[in-house]
Amino acid sequence: MHKLLKIYSIFTSIGILIVLLQGALVTKTGSGEGCGATWPLCFGEFIPVNPAIETIIEYSHRIVSGLVGVMIIILAIWAWKKLSHLREARLLSVLAVFLIIFQGLLGAGAVVFGQSKAILALHFGISAMSLASVILLTILTFEDGKRKIAPRVTNKFKYYIFFVLCYCYAVIYSGAYVKHTQATLACSGFPTCNGQWLPTMVGPIGVHYFHRIVGTSVLIILLILVIWVLKHYKHEKVLVWTSIISFLLVVTQFISGISIVFTQNALSVGLIHALIISLLFSTLCYITMILTRK
Numbered sequence: 001m002h003k004l005l006k007i008y009s010i011f012t013s014i015g016i017l018i019v020l021l022q023g024a025l026v027t028k029t030g031s032g033e034g035c036g037a038t039w040p041l042c043f044g045e046f047i048p049v050n051p052a053i054e055t056i057i058e059y060s061h062r063i064v065s066g067l068v069g070v071m072i073i074i075l076a077i078w079a080w081k082k083l084s085h086l087r088e089a090r091l092l093s094v095l096a097v098f099l100i101i102f103q104g105l106l107g108a109g110a111v112v113f114g115q116s117k118a119i120l121a122l123h124f125g126i127s128a129m130s131l132a133s134v135i136l137l138t139i140l141t142f143e144d145g146k147r148k149i150a151p152r153v154t155n156k157f158k159y160y161i162f163f164v165l166c167y168c169y170a171v172i173y174s175g176a177y178v179k180h181t182q183a184t185l186a187c188s189g190f191p192t193c194n195g196q197w198l199p200t201m202v203g204p205i206g207v208h209y210f211h212r213i214v215g216t217s218v219l220i221i222l223l224i225l226v227i228w229v230l231k232h233y234k235h236e237k238v239l240v241w242t243s244i245i246s247f248l249l250v251v252t253q254f255i256s257g258i259s260i261v262f263t264q265n266a267l268s269v270g271l272i273h274a275l276i277i278s279l280l281f282s283t284l285c286y287i288t289m290i291l292t293r294k
Helices: 002-031 053-082 087-112 118-143 154-181 203-232 237-262 267-291
Strands: none
Touching: 002 053, 002 118, 002 154, 002 267, 053 087, 053 118, 087 118, 087 154, 118 154, 118 267, 154 267, 203 237, 203 267
16 A cells, blocks of 8 residues: 555655754754855855855755755655544644754754754754654554554553653753754763763763763663563564664664764764664654554
8 A cells, every 4th residue: 555655755764864964964064154144045146156065065954955845745745645544644744844844944043043052952853853753654654554553551651651752852952962062072081071970060061971971871761661671561572672673772872972982073973873863762752652552
């Protein structure tokens, strides 16, 4: 069923993933002002003349974001028509459109009016939510016509999943805030910070070290999740695999975070760091979705 919709949703998922990585690249290379304070044109030009590398990075991000935004709107309308009998499809269609528009407005606002570091950090968090909404829509296109996956768990377990999802989003935000406040390399070494186990929690050092604390705690939280699933719900194969995948992703995320410190914030490592946490958030969103089914 829905063969064309399935293919289109896959390409759209890849597109939004590219947009997310481009956004991380813009932040990491400091290219946010690569087109000056003009939007949607670049320095008032449709095609910039002799553009600097920052201009190329920023303007290509705008172009790809616009194209993928249109793709997402088409996907949402298509999914609404073909999957309207699915409660999640209707909700995700609306959410996907809202998030991509909101994300675009945030980006445009940052260029034209300038924004605080706190609001700029929100931009990456919205990108992660946008990615998750498109990926879940893609999954629904493949699920339609098949038996619904709806694990039977206790309310206590559901509440824990909701907590994990919200906490993961908070960690995403804290990581984006670290980047926008240029606190990525405020702490040298690991696990100590500048040779201290308990550094002064002020300024960039405080921002960086706080992210280390909450990032490490995600590792513990997801380890508890895996143990809980294997102990009580090992008969629910989807829960087993998604919880294990989540834990493996957070371990990889933890390693990449440490690597950022020791590689002096290498570009490739930073992009991998952004990619993994976004995929982790999407996986947790999927677990949340199937647990809310009756």
